[in-house]
Amino acid sequence: MKHRQPLLKHTQIIRLGRILDMLYTPKELAREIEVTPDTIYRSYLAAGLPHVRDRKGIWIHGPAFVSWAKLTISKHRRKRAPLPEGTAWCMRCNVPIAMEAPQVKYANRYIEIMQSHCPHCKCLVNRARAKQPAARPQ
Numbered sequence: 001m002k003h004r005q006p007l008l009k010h011t012q013i014i015r016l017g018r019i020l021d022m023l024y025t026p027k028e029l030a031r032e033i034e035v036t037p038d039t040i041y042r043s044y045l046a047a048g049l050p051h052v053r054d055r056k057g058i059w060i061h062g063p064a065f066v067s068w069a070k071l072t073i074s075k076h077r078r079k080r081a082p083l084p085e086g087t088a089w090c091m092r093c094n095v096p097i098a099m100e101a102p103q104v105k106y107a108n109r110y111i112e113i114m115q116s117h118c119p120h121c122k123c124l125v126n127r128a129r130a131k132q133p134a135a136r137p138q
């Protein structure tokens, strides 16, 4: 692709705050962030948006979408200081927190979504990182 537009516009980034910790269908997610379902399928899923597939179709985990969106957007912006390894941003406390015993909640070919709980407010925090190579037996 020669002319790569940012995948999310500023107004859509603001709408990320509406996303809940639940599974969305592409249609529901499209409605929340006010894009067409086609944008979800052709643009976001094609660009590596984490999702799961079952007999009923495609499901997108809300926080995984938000983490992915921010990671994607950050590619299009000037680099800002990244959070140190092992930390995440608590959306409720609005501070960086140390991730304690983070679990990989979702992984695709490119990224992993790490999840743990904020030590202050106990809410779930998510952090996306580049997929770690699987440990191979020697």
Ligand SMILES: [Zn+2]
Binding pocket: 090, 091, 092, 093, 094, 118, 119, 120, 121, 122, 123
């Ligand atoms: Zn918190």
